[in-house]
Amino acid sequence: MRRLCNTYKSFLKAGIQSGMAYRVNFICFFIGESLYCIVMYFIWKAVFMSSGNGNFMGFNMVDITLYVFLSNLVGFLTSTDSTSSLALEIKDGSIIMRMIKPVNLNLSLLAFELGDKVMVITCTFIPVMIGVEIYRYITLGYIAFNIINFLLFIISVIFSYLIAFYLNLLFGYLAFFLMNIWGFNMLKGSLIKFFSGAIIPIAFFPEKIRVVFEQLPFASLVYTPTMVYMGKYSNNELLFVFAKQIVWLIVFILICRMVWYLAQKRLSSQGG
């Protein structure tokens, strides 16, 4: 076990250094995401102003502001390149360089990506969290920060990252069968954005649709952790949403293993 950890720790470290290599990339990304949040904030503000009583489906203006910034933060924290990095390796055949090493393909990708994200995570997570709490303090007049919700939020985000990773990996494996997955990747992107509550909180959908959406794996990606932080769940609901996250994670890990096994069978030689 210890040896196993050491093996993947080295991938993690390599990832961290690799992540540091492209700093400007990150700064541009951060500016872009911030602009997006601000636009979303003003759109929702307009919605709430026109609704009259300042309360909409159990959300008030403070809630929705929190939701916009948090859901974007969660979406960012759990964003993963596993689809494209795997698909690219499959397409150009460099996956064979991974196969000649005594490592688990999925875990090595995961460890490297985690390392790659360490810097950007710290650079966004802390300022956004502080910003959100300052906003809440100013508008509400008291400190609304809840340490238990915060810790549960962290756990939930870790689960949703892992679910996102394996879900995306699954799309990456499609490259074995399709060779070019650009179209699928676009489709996946839109599906996740819509069903995960990254654009519109799932709570805003009509009851029947909402119930269905909440059971889908996508809800576990953004909606669940955000709502956990906002303290919108009762204790029983909390148990239920965490159970859902774990179940989906296990399901995706198993499917990934199966697909990898099948893919190896039909691997054809790329480039000579």
Add this chain to the structure above:
Amino acid sequence: MIKVQNVSKEFKKVVKESGLKGSVKSLFSRKYDIVKAVNDISFTVAKGEILGFIGANGAGKSTTIKMLTGILTPTKGEIEINGQIPYKNRKKYVREIGVVFGQRTQLWWDLPLTETFTVLKEIYQVDDARFKKQMDFFNEVLELKDFVKSPVRTLSLGQRMRADLAASMLHSPKVLFLDEPTIGLDVVVKSNIREAITKINQEEQTTIILTTHDLKDIETLCKRIIMIDKGTLIYDGSLLDMKNKFGKFREINLSLQNNSDINMLRFKEDLNLNSDDFQIKSNKEKITVIFNSQKIGVSDMLSYILTHTNIADISVNDVNIEEIVRRMYK
């Protein structure tokens, strides 16, 4: 050490009809062709042997290597290496082998070279003392010192290849697979790499299987060669035997005082040689005559040339294997 028995590999290939119409058509119904990349190959390799694989592009060399390294599963036949079956339990098997694909790299693109070695050290669980010893050895034979701190993406192709070779050797594998290890390198680096391969082979008794298009590699490294053409094995034996078997060709290089003298050499008419048995290549400075020494002796050939032309310089050589290979493909 390595046993390969009746191994074949087939690929399904989509047949696309030409043009836009064909492309649209293939969206709905696809035709497949079965391509036999490797067809019923058998051979064995002993411990410490260096085996050279040669063959034209697309002959099936790389596919064979990929099957040997456990990346591809053979359609038919059996492979056993170090008592293990490569494509079963891949993770365990690859611990004992090293692989270099000349056209790819196993180094971390964005990181300094040392980092790759650190990662590999962890992956293969090489202990510190062993690691240091190996690195010293690599520094000596591959001269990594100069660029070990630079990011891999800034390395030249020659440096990268040397580093790749070192990376594949860090865990002292029992078998080393080198797929075109000298591709695209200049003469100096090539000979550098060859020397390193020889040293590695001697020092650690590593079994080495290498494919190449550079026949100089074969001549300096391999005592035994396997030649593959269109997926089938067409020759397995020593380099010397091959030279004997496929025509005892000799090569005479000469330069003439008067270049027009070349027209005086009429092998066909004067010596009754078939056009298969000789060949004349010439450029401004040098004329090369290749001929079958079983049809006409070297001394006869020399005296014929000497009597018919005025020579500035002359030398007789063994024909290089490129020529043999070229003739075999025909």
